[in-house]
Amino acid sequence: MKTSFVLGALTVAGLAAGAAAAGTLDDVKARGTLNCGVSTGLVGFAAPNASGEWEGFDVGLCRAVAAAVLGDSNAVEFIPTTGKTRFTALASGEVDLLARNTTWTFSRDVDLKFEFTGVNYYDGQGFMVPTELGVSSAKELDGATVCIQTGTTTELNLADFFRSNNMNYEPVPIETNAEAQQQYLAGACDVYTTDASGLAATRATFENPGAHVVLPEIISKEPLGPLVRHGDNNWGDIVRWTLNALITAEELGVTSANMAEMASGTNNPEINRLLGTEGTLGEMLGLDAEWAQRALAVGGNYGELFEANIGASTPIGLARGLNAQWKNGGLLYSPPFR
Amino acid sequence: MSDTSFVRQEMLSEQPAPASSVGFLGWIKNNLFSTWFNSILTVIALGFVWYILAGVLPWTFLSVWNAGSLSECREIARQVWGESHGHACWAVINDRWIQLLFGFYPSHLYWRPILAFVLLGFALAPVLFPQSSRKLLILSGLYPFILPWLMWGGSIWSPIMALIGFVMGYLAIKNLSERIGQLGAIFSSIFAAFLWWLLIGPVFVDLLSANIPIALESVASRDFGGFVLALLIGIVAIVCSLPIGIILALGRQSDLIIVKAFSVAFIEFIRGVPLITLLFVASLLLNLFLPPGTEFDIILRVMIMVTLFSSAYMAEVIRGGLAALPKGQYEGADSLGLDYWQAQRLIIMPQALKVSIPGIVSTFIGLFKDTTLVSIIGLMDPLGLSQGIRANAEWNGIYWELFAFIALLFFVVCFSMSRYSMYLERKLQTDHR
Structure with missing residues (x-):
């Protein structure tokens, strides 16, 4: 009786504390820094440079949100999270925003009580094999040994793919991407499978990239996006619309170069609404009118961020593919700023 | 004349031991090739060592120290040693050590961890080496409070107040053990220390930091x-x-x-x-x-x-x-x-x-x-x-x-x-x- 009372009291206290901490925006403003969960290191998406500053595509989103909310793209505390710690870090309030190439799935959204605020990279699982193997399709991989990172969705996708095609495979479980590269190059496995972006980045590091080929099949949908906790819709809106602002800016041709000029007023009302010279969109978010301008000033629009971190001009050299604007045959389609 | 067989009259002078049993050769014979089985083992072991070193040494020493990236490393290695593989790219250590x-x-504060570890050496010296000066023991006692202050920074008063908490505990144990017995003294000293740390100390820290701000960058x-x-x-x-x-x-x-x-x-x-x-x-x-x-x-x-x-x-x-x-x-x-x-x-x-x-x-x-x-x-x-x-x-x-x-x-x-x-x-x- 007594124990249950204590437990009940604790639960009430926990709920009260949860309710009290609902205002993430206020917390962030009071703290003066945004706690952003990123990967401990993923090529092109998040990595510390030689002077200890974080760089990458996911990092760019964190900085954009920080600039929109706090006016300073450096007011971000980057908190490296592993695949195992990332969700607890977000659920416990250690981070305000998780931008860690996390796949948007039903159970993560619903069961883990998170809110995915959009997709900043459409990925999919692919296969890489040595050219000398003479394989041209993933359907020919029956009996292959496959290097696979454990504890990820890729592991489950792989099992599904082979089962639905009535093929067998021998898994070689590995922990990190770096280890996978070594194992694959040493011939411990015939095939390396992970997200296609990761395969491209890995292949680019090989001494002889031409000796390896990424197979055309993409066996899964991996929409990677930023996520926040359930229950704080205002904060979710800020993250969602910061991402949408980056995407819309590219669609409308607003870049970091011409933004200052456009901010003085244009003929296009949507650009004006986006940049805050018309309407009260920023106010509705609980921010000021220039929030999107500041977000865009950090690393430019979505396309600029893409090109600078993972695009064709970088060693990773990813094509836009699915991540092109909808007008160019991609999937990027931001709701209108109205 | 005499059929007496030869009898040695004087001692033979000492001869040096045969070359095969002294010096380097002798050592080798005794230790590495004493029996045919040991000889086989020696040869196999030498072959194995050679195999390892032949891989590791060129990799370690025929290596690139100055480059901006892995591909640059490979480019330099190709120019210097041709198409042979297996050259370490120590440039990454050079870049990121x-x-x-x-x-x-923060790079302008590197002196703080360095100082902390140098002081650690001095603080450990009296504990580790009895011949060092006893006066260093004072540093050893203070070091647990200096270390966090140097590493995390902040006001100097927090570590000082923490130290005073221990002093309070010590005083309590010293004065009370006569009166209320040892166990009671231990408990009351713990109580006194926590009372200080949790209630009184923070007040003093705020007060002193406001008036005499001595602080390191946090x-x-x-x-x-x-x-x-x-x-x-x-x-x-x-x-x-x-x-x-x-x-x-x-x-x-x-x-x-x-x-x-x-x-x-x-x-x-x-x-x-x-x-x-x-x-x-x-x-x-x-x-x-x-x-x-x-x-x-x-x-x-x-x-x-x-x-x-x-x-x-x-x-x-x-x-x-x-x-x-x-x-x-x-x-x-x-x-x-x-x-x-x-x-x-x-x-x-x-x-x-x-x-x-x-x-x-x-x-x-x-x-x-x-x-x-x-x-x-x-x-x-x-x-x-x-x-x-x-x-x-x-x-x-x-x-x-x-x-x-x-x-x-x-x-x-x-x-x-x-x-x-x-x-x-x-x-x-x-x-x-």
Whole structure:
């Protein structure tokens, strides 16, 4: 009786504390820094440079949100999270925003009580094999040994793919991407499978990239996006619309170069609404009118961020593919700023 | 004339031993080729050593030191050595060694961790080497308060107030043990110290920091990383685990049932659980239990867990030392009329610790190496940083060089610990002769 009372009291206290901490925006403003969960290191998406500053595509989103909310793209505390710690870090309030190439799935959204605020990279699982193997399709991989990172969705996708095609495979479980590269190059496995972006980045590091080929099949949908906790819709809106602002800016041709000029007023009302010279969109978010301008000033629009971190001009050299604007045959389609 | 056969009249002069049994050749013959079986083993072993060295040495020494990226490294290697493979790219170490040592610690404050570790040397000197000046013991006593202040910065008054808390505890124990007995004195000293730390101290800290602001620039725990983080966790855990371990070991042998039960439960529970589980508890479970928004530093949580973990092992090592003492030592102490703590301090512990030195040091070494596990919960120790470094476009694909460098760092520390323990053993002559 007594124990249950204590437990009940604790639960009430926990709920009260949860309710009290609902205002993430206020917390962030009071703290003066945004706690952003990123990967401990993923090529092109998040990595510390030689002077200890974080760089990458996911990092760019964190900085954009920080600039929109706090006016300073450096007011971000980057908190490296592993695949195992990332969700607890977000659920416990250690981070305000998780931008860690996390796949948007039903159970993560619903069961883990998170809110995915959009997709900043459409990925999919692919296969890489040595050219000398003479394989041209993933359907020919029956009996292959496959290097696979454990504890990820890729592991489950792989099992599904082979089962639905009535093929067998021998898994070689590995922990990190770096280890996978070594194992694959040493011939411990015939095939390396992970997200296609990761395969491209890995292949680019090989001494002889031409000796390896990424197979055309993409066996899964991996929409990677930023996520926040359930229950704080205002904060979710800020993250969602910061991402949408980056995407819309590219669609409308607003870049970091011409933004200052456009901010003085244009003929296009949507650009004006986006940049805050018309309407009260920023106010509705609980921010000021220039929030999107500041977000865009950090690393430019979505396309600029893409090109600078993972695009064709970088060693990773990813094509836009699915991540092109909808007008160019991609999937990027931001709701209108109205 | 005479048929007397030859009789030697004088001693033959000494001849040098045959060349095959002395000097280098003799050594080889005796040690490497003494029988046909040993000869075969020698040849096989030499072949194996040659095979390893032929791979490792060119890789290590025919290497590139100055390059901006892995591909540049490969380009330089191709120009210098042609198409041959297997040249290390130490350029990554050249580029990132400062980061591997200091993590994200602000670069204009590097003097602080360096000073902290130099002071550590001085603080440890009187403990480790009896011939050094006794006055350094003052530094050893103050060091636990200097270390956090140097590493984390902030107001000087917090460590001073923490120190005063210990002084209060000490005063309480000293003045009260006559009046209310030893156990009561211990409890009231703990009470006095906590009263000071939790209620009175913070008030003074605020007051003094406002009026006499002496402070170092604060450094957030998140900025700790690299080898400094490993050393910090290692040192804190090593320093704290020894006294806790001693207390637990004594508790386990105690006649007081509650103390004994608690010690046994603690030791057996902690030893029955892998360290990585405790680290996950520190990083994940505690996060969920504590109310949202609680700022309980992750590095502090990890330090506490690692300390608890090693204390349990330490307690068992020391218990081994206690068990090795003949019963006569305890009886002798009793017959001299010493009380429990005097007996422990003057007779039992010096001998028990002496016996357990190898065990203690090997626990320390194991503990120090275990600090690399924190990379699994996302702390940027050298191993965690190596993953971050590989995630840069310019160094993606580099592998062994980073591990080799980290291994070297750890080897230096662990090897010195092991050498020190051998020196200590020789000096103290732990065997009962």
